[in-house]
Amino acid sequence: MPDVVAVIPEPGHSLRLTFANGExxxxxxxxxxxxxxxQRLRNPGFFGLARVDYGTVxxxxxxxxxPETLYVEGVPEYP
Incomplete structure (x- = not known):
């Protein structure tokens, strides 16, 4: 599985992820x-503190x- 290289936390407890393979x-x-x-992630302010460390969020x-969960269950997005 590719590592996560970037994360953008978005409203509604969604994460926009970029993986090392460019996906x-x-x-x-x-x-x-x-x-x-x-449960602490229910707080939108705390959820917004998401960052990438060691290839995951x-x-x-x-x-x-x-990271396997993020990749397998994540919905592909296209530019």
Whole structure:
């Protein structure tokens, strides 16, 4: 699986992702917000702190999501 190289958090708990292979995908975090580890992401301000570390998306407090999940479940976007 390619690494995430860029992330843009968007309204509605969506992530616009760019992968190392040049692909762009949109990932909806909404279904994951019920899991205890992701509950802090319900706050739009906190969700907006998303960044790329070690090839995946992370947030403060050691919150991250597997890059494989982002890639496989992300919806391809075309310019």
């Amino acid at each position: 762009c995908r949109r990932f909806d975090m909404t279904p994951y917000l019920g899991y205890p580890v992701f 992370t947030w403060p407090g050691e919150i991250d999501i597997a």
